[in-house]
Amino acid sequence: MNTKNLARKDAERLMPLLRSIGREMRERTKAIDHLELRLDALADARHAHGEEIASLESQLSNHRRELRRVENEVGQLGCNLDADHPLRIVIPAEGGALAYEGPLDDTQYYRRTALDQRT
Numbered sequence: 770m771n772t773k774n775l776a777r778k779d780a781e782r783l784m785p786l787l788r789s790i791g792r793e794m795r796e797r798t799k800a801i802d803h804l805e806l807r808l809d810a811l812a813d814a815r816h817a818h819g820e821e822i823a824s825l826e827s828q829l830s831n832h833r834r835e836l837r838r839v840e841n842e843v844g845q846l847g848c849n850l851d852a853d854h855p856l857r858i859v860i861p862a863e864g865g866a867l868a869y870e871g872p873l874d875d876t877q878y879y880r881r882t883a884l885d886q887r888t
Contacts, residue, residue: 780860783846787858790839794856797836804829 808825811818843850843858851857 783848783860786846787848790843791856791858793839794836797832797839798855801829801832801836804832 804825808822808829811822811825815822840850847861849859849861851859
């Protein structure tokens with residue numbers, strides 16, 4: 770019983786950082802989606818928009834690299850991203866993992882069931 774309280778307290782101490790990471794992940798994912806749509810729209814006129822396309826590809830590369838960096842940071846904190854729900858952060862704890870998802874604007878945790886833990 771005490772272990773659950775400690776795990777929850779540890780998770781709550783990470784919340785400011787997890788909120789920041791979650792916000793950055795959402796913003797970068799949104800930027801990536803926007804840049805990919807823009808590149809698709811310009812693909813047929815590559816010769817006319819070569820410089821703009823090069824700039825967009827550079828921005829896209831930067832956002833993808835930074836998103837990977839943030840995902841690695843989650844791992845360095847001892848947490849994982851849920852493969853089925855990319856904005857769900859899983860915090861391993863004794864007796865099961867604590868999962869947190871969504872906009873990361875509040876502090877609601879729930880214990881994952883065995884079915885949730887399958888990959």
